[in-house]
Amino acid sequence: MRTTDLSKTLDHTVLAPETTRADVVRACARAHDVHVAAVCVTPAYVPDAVACLRGTDVKTCVMVNDAGSAALRRQIAIVERAVCQGVDEIDLAMNLAALRSGAFGIARQELWRLVYAVRTRAANDARGAVAVKAIVGVPLLDEARVRMACKIVSDVGADFAVAWTGARTPMVAGDVELMRDALPETIGVTAAGGVDGLAHLHEMVSAGATRIGISDAVEVLEHVRATTNRSTQ
Numbered sequence: 001m002r003t004t005d006l007s008k009t010l011d012h013t014v015l016a017p018e019t020t021r022a023d024v025v026r027a028c029a030r031a032h033d034v035h036v037a038a039v040c041v042t043p044a045y046v047p048d049a050v051a052c053l054r055g056t057d058v059k060t061c062v063m064v065n066d067a068g069s070a071a072l073r074r075q076i077a078i079v080e081r082a083v084c085q086g087v088d089e090i091d092l093a094m095n096l097a098a099l100r101s102g103a104f105g106i107a108r109q110e111l112w113r114l115v116y117a118v119r120t121r122a123a124n125d126a127r128g129a130v131a132v133k134a135i136v137g138v139p140l141l142d143e144a145r146v147r148m149a150c151k152i153v154s155d156v157g158a159d160f161a162v163a164w165t166g167a168r169t170p171m172v173a174g175d176v177e178l179m180r181d182a183l184p185e186t187i188g189v190t191a192a193g194g195v196d197g198l199a200h201l202h203e204m205v206s207a208g209a210t211r212i213g214i215s216d217a218v219e220v221l222e223h224v225r226a227t228t229n230r231s232t233q
Helices: 003-007 021-034 043-053 069-085 096-101 104-124 143-156 173-182 198-207 217-232
Strands: 010-014 038-041 059-064 089-093 131-136 160-164 188-192 211-214
Touching: 003 217, 010 021, 010 188, 010 217, 021 038, 021 043, 021 217, 038 043, 038 089, 043 059, 043 069, 059 069, 069 089, 069 104, 089 104, 096 104, 096 143, 104 131, 104 143, 131 143, 143 160, 143 173, 160 173, 173 188, 173 198, 198 211, 198 217, 211 217
Parallel strands: 010 038, 010 211, 038 059, 059 089, 089 131, 131 160, 160 188, 188 211
Antiparallel strands: none
């Protein structure tokens, strides 16, 4: 895969608890230089990322991960504010507890309300499309529940389903393949968390991932660019 093609599959994540505004500004500048698809930040840093990436080909993404019925009103407020601040994409955690317990109606209703909040706020603000990526905790679900989660993602009109493992659990190609098989072609698959190194990235793309979220996306692309430059000299 060419570097230009690879770059637009990568979301550079800046989500560590110790992240500062200076970290976000620096990450956005480097991300623009290598033309990743998006920089993903926490809600507190959306204004900074939007300001840094305005006018570039890199999108601003926000991660909203406090899923669960008790947090739904807070989540809706966060996504509406993020849309108003200019975010291009929103990663939303599905209610994992509801999925694990078989309470699929609750999981569906919550995700629908969040997607509706994003679409309505974007329309009211004449923002244009804001992509919604629904996060599915794949390693903690059996195949039937993963397929049901994908059906919910499709039913509510989200744009991507995110196969998420957490940073310490390696992403497995089979999980991405399962989600790709369970979703219509109009919905993309993101592999996020537990992806390490260029070979692993290519494995995820081969499995059907259209986007990959990693914290070292910029470093990977800088390495690829340097290696390519040396080989052509």
